[in-house]
Each structure stands twice: as C-alpha cells, then as structure tokens.
Amino acid sequence: MEAWRLSLWTLFSLYLIISGAKADPSQDKRALLEFLTITRPTRSLNWNETTPLCKNWTGVTCNHNESRIIALRLPAIGLNGQIPPNTISRLSALRVLSLRSNRLSGPFPMGLAGLKDLAFLYLEDNDFSGPLPLDFSVWKKLVSLNLSNNRFNGTVPVSLSGLKRLQSLNLANNSLSGVVPDELNGLSSLKEIDLSNNNLHGPLPSWLLRFPPSSYQGIGDDVTHFQPPPEPPTRKKPKGVTKTVFLLIVISVAILLLAVLAFVFALCYLRRKVTIVKDHKLQKKGGMSPEKFDSRMEEANNRLSFFEGCSYSFDLEDLLRASAEILGKGTFGTTYKAVLEDATSVAVKRLKDVAAGKRDFEQQMEIIGGIKHENVVELKAYYYSKDEKLMVYDYFSGGTVGVWLLCFTVTEERTGFRWIGKRG
Numbered sequence: 001m002e003a004w005r006l007s008l009w010t011l012f013s014l015y016l017i018i019s020g021a022k023a024d025p026s027q028d029k030r031a032l033l034e035f036l037t038i039t040r041p042t043r044s045l046n047w048n049e050t051t052p053l054c055k056n057w058t059g060v061t062c063n064h065n066e067s068r069i070i071a072l073r074l075p076a077i078g079l080n081g082q083i084p085p086n087t088i089s090r091l092s093a094l095r096v097l098s099l100r101s102n103r104l105s106g107p108f109p110m111g112l113a114g115l116k117d118l119a120f121l122y123l124e125d126n127d128f129s130g131p132l133p134l135d136f137s138v139w140k141k142l143v144s145l146n147l148s149n150n151r152f153n154g155t156v157p158v159s160l161s162g163l164k165r166l167q168s169l170n171l172a173n174n175s176l177s178g179v180v181p182d183e184l185n186g187l188s189s190l191k192e193i194d195l196s197n198n199n200l201h202g203p204l205p206s207w208l209l210r211f212p213p214s215s216y217q218g219i220g221d222d223v224t225h226f227q228p229p230p231e232p233p234t235r236k237k238p239k240g241v242t243k244t245v246f247l248l249i250v251i252s253v254a255i256l257l258l259a260v261l262a263f264v265f266a267l268c269y270l271r272r273k274v275t276i277v278k279d280h281k282l283q284k285k286g287g288m289s290p291e292k293f294d295s296r297m298e299e300a301n302n303r304l305s306f307f308e309g310c311s312y313s314f315d316l317e318d319l320l321r322a323s324a325e326i327l328g329k330g331t332f333g334t335t336y337k338a339v340l341e342d343a344t345s346v347a348v349k350r351l352k353d354v355a356a357g358k359r360d361f362e363q364q365m366e367i368i369g370g371i372k373h374e375n376v377v378e379l380k381a382y383y384y385s386k387d388e389k390l391m392v393y394d395y396f397s398g399g400t401v402g403v404w405l406l407c408f409t410v411t412e413e414r415t416g417f418r419w420i421g422k423r424g
C-alpha cells in the first residue's frame with residue numbers, strides 16, 4: 001500500500017516537472033515576438049528567432065536555468081499603441097517589467113494581473129489613460145511602482161494599501177482626482193512616494209506628512225484650511241482715541257506685562273534647571289561621558305526623543321499615523337492636535353525653515369524641555385531629521401491654550417528661536 005502511494009507521488013512529481021519544463025522560453029519567445037510585431041518600435045531590436053533568447057536578445061533576462069524570462073527592460077525604444085493582449089501577460093515568471101519612456105497608450109494593461117511575481121513595474125513616461133486597476137492585491141510582491149507622467153485619471157485605489165512590500169510609489173503627473181486614501185498608511189515598507197501634480201485634494205492624511213513636501217505638492221488642503229487672525233490695527237483713527245482702541249491698548253499693555261513676567265520666571269528657572277538636568281542625565285546614564293551620550297543620540301535616528309519622567313509611550317510611527325487637526329499656523333510652523341490610537345491627544349508643532357543643525361537643535365530642545373513652571377507648558381518630546389523637526393507638548397483644550405501659547409512664545413524666544421506663537 002505504502003509503495004503504491006509512493007509511486008503515485010513520484011508519477012505526480014514527474015508530471016509537474018514535465019509540465020514545468022513545457023513552459024520553456026520558446027513560449028516566452030513567441031509571446032515577445034508577437035508583442036514586437038504589434039508595437040513596432042522605432043529603434044530596431046536584435047530579437048531574431050534563430051538566436052538564443054536568454055543570451056542574445058537585448059532587454060531580456062532569464063532565470064539561472066534559462067527556463068523562463070524574469071526581466072524585460074525596453075525603455076525608450078519607441079514602442080507604439082496599446083500593449084497587445086495575451087503577449088506580455090504570458091511571461092508569467094516576470095519580476096521586472098520596464099516599458100518606460102515609450103509611446104504606449106490605451107488603458108492600464110490589465111493582462112499584467114496574471115504576473116503574480118511582478119516586483120518592479122515601470123510604465124512612466126507613456127500615454128496611458130483611464131482609471132488605475134481597482135485591485136492591486138494581485139501583485140503582492142510589488143516593491144516599486146512607477147506610473148508617473150501618463151494620463152491616468154480616476155481615484156487613487158485603496159487596494160494599494162495591501163502591498164506590504166511596496167517601497168516606492170510614483171503616481172506623479174497624472175490626472176488622478178479625489179482624496180489621498182488614509183488607508184495607504186498600511187504601506188508599511190514605503191520609503192518614497194510621489195503624488196504631485198494630479199488633481200488630488202486635501203485633507204492630507206497625517207502619515208503623508210513624514211515624506212518631503214514635494215511628494216504631495218499641489219494637493220490642496222482645502223478642508224483644514226486655517227485663516228490666521230487679522231493683525232490688530234496699528235494706525236490710530238483720526239477721530240482721537242475711541243473706546244475700542246483704548247481697550248486694545250489696555251489689553252496690549254497687560255499682555256506685555258505678563259510676557260515680561262513670564263520671561264523673568266523663565267530666566268530664573270533656566271539658570272537652575274539647565275545644570276540640574278545635565279547632572280541628572282549623567283547620573284542616569286551610569287556615568288557615561290557626554291560624548292558617548294551624544295553618539296547614542298546619533299544612533300537613535302528616526303526616533304522621538306522623550307524627556308525624562310514623561311509618561312507617553314508612543315513612537316514616531318504612532319505619531320505619524322495619528323489623525324491630525326490644525327490648531328494654528330505661525331511664521332515658524334504649524335501646530336497640530338494629534339489624536340493617537342490609544343486616544344491620547346498631544347499638540348505637535350511642526351517647525352519649518354529651522355536652519356539649526358542636529359546638535360544645536362537638540363541643545364535648544366534640552367533647554368526648553370528643562371523648563372518646569374506652572375505657566376509654561378512642558379515640552380514632552382521632540383524629533384529631528386533633515387527634513388522634519390517636531391516638538392511635542394501636552395494638549396490642553398479650551399481656554400488654557402491661549403495662556404499656553406503666550407508662554408510658549410516667551411520661552412522659545414529666550415532660547416533663540418524667535419517665533420511668535422499664534423492663537424489657533
């Protein structure tokens with residue numbers, strides 16, 4: 001009985017091997033020649049039926065035992081018209097397909113859905129139009145997708161979010177419309193994305209903000225648009241001091257007095273706290289020298305730096321995933337309220353145009369973070385990278401925000417940032 005089963009198994013395996021061997025490049029070869037006849041490239045290729053495909057055909061790469069084509073690269077050879085159905089879609093072992101910079105047109109070639117191993121797909125700089133495929137989950141192994149510089153329209157498919165290996169997504173310079181789906185947050189391997197120059201509109205999902213602004217250039221953020229409050233009138237009315245102007249002056253003087261007071265407080269506290277914080281840190285790190293401590297900070301790249309005694313437990317990823325709402329825009333950046341997955345709310349200031357180097361920035365942050373005063377909101381964490389500088393504070397709702405931002409202004413001025421926080 002056992003022997004019978006074994007021989008059946010052997011027969012089955014033999015069948016598999018033979019049928020596998022049947023899909024040799026001679027089939028792939030025919031598919032390619034059909035493709036070539038129909039798309040008539042303006043640059044001639046050395047594809048000759050009598051020469052071995054794996055050794056002599058330009059743009060063709062086979063696997064190690066030369067049984068299948070795994071890469072086809074035909075950039076800028078003047079291919080014309082639509083990709084003929086049932087040609088390239090027969091190259092079912094294909095991992096790399098580059099047809100960029102040609103004159104291919106028509107809808108997205110849906111035949112490619114059969115290419116389950118596809119990891120790199122480059123169709124940029126062609127004349128494709130119409131919607132993108134609804135279901136991207138058929139290409140589970142996709143690592144890089146470039147469809148830029150075509151005329152694709154319709155929406156950005158939500159199914160892209162299922163591509164867990166996708167590292168690079170370029171949909172720039174098309175006519176895509178609608179919003180950027182928040183679900184694309186699920187692209188856990190994504191390293192670069194370009195959605196610029198489409199007809200997409202806001203709000204920008206918070207995860208997108210971790211990429212450089214050029215990735216989402218031209219996406220209007222028309223929902224969370226913030227209007228800064230009008231500047232108070234500085235010119236006196238010719239009819240002398242009216243009641244409102246008088247009130248304004250009184251308020252301004254009061255604010256100025258408060259600011260001076262807060263400044264003095266901050267000054268006193270800074271003097272004491274900076275030394276305390278430094279001593280404390282050295283003790284905590286078990287007598288580590290400052291140099292060593294710095295290099296550890298260097299390694300902790302891409303991480304939020306929390307201050308000691310801070311009870312928050314989220315990381316940068318969590319923060320970037322959080323839903324964000326603009327509290328206010330100032331000259332030196334925008335303040336957001338970010339609600340994390342565990343319902344914690346924090347205020348995040350996203351600094352712009354801060355030219356400070358990493359060390360300088362960290363020093364400033366350590367000073368600001370060392371300030372502990374009832375009128376000053378504590379800095380809880382910060383983040384520094386070349387393109388992105390963030391400051392994380394506790395979020396207070398309601399009236400306290402006003403007081404908060406005032407003090408915030410003063411303390412930061414003290415440390416050299418010189419921005420004016422604006423009420424949000």
Ligand SMILES: *[C@@H]1O[C@H](CO)[C@@H](O)[C@H](O)[C@H]1NC(C)=O
Pocket residue numbers: 020021063064065066067
């Ligand atoms: C060639 O190698 C692949 C694996 O890369 C294997 O699946 C296939 O059976 C091999 N074909 C032949 C004819 O040896």
Ligand SMILES: *[C@@H]1O[C@H](CO)[C@@H](O)[C@H](O)[C@H]1NC(C)=O
Pocket residue numbers: 048049050051
């Ligand atoms: C293919 O190559 C053979 C010789 O290798 C040559 O005689 C023939 O003209 C070539 N065919 C084409 C279409 O270039």
Ligand SMILES: *[C@@H]1O[C@H](CO)[C@@H](O)[C@H](O)[C@H]1NC(C)=O
Pocket residue numbers: 051055056
């Ligand atoms: C095919 O390629 C091999 C090595 O790559 C070369 O020796 C041979 O001359 C080529 N044959 C033709 C017809 O181009």
Ligand SMILES: *[C@@H]1O[C@H](CO)[C@@H](O)[C@H](O)[C@H]1NC(C)=O
Pocket residue numbers: 124125144146148149168169170192
């Ligand atoms: C995609 O194509 C565009 C246009 O050719 C190019 O600028 C960009 O570098 C490509 N991106 C990737 C990730 O290949």
Ligand SMILES: *[C@@H]1O[C@H](CO)[C@@H](O)[C@H](O)[C@H]1NC(C)=O
Pocket residue numbers: 129130131153154
């Ligand atoms: C996309 O473009 C085609 C023409 O290329 C047009 O028929 C279709 O209505 C457009 N779809 C959308 C959603 O704009």
Ligand SMILES: *[C@@H]1O[C@H](CO)[C@@H](O)[C@H](O)[C@H]1NC(C)=O
Pocket residue numbers: 148149170172173194197
């Ligand atoms: C989109 O088009 C603009 C202007 O033609 C060009 O500068 C930019 O490089 C293009 N973007 C990509 C990703 O190709």
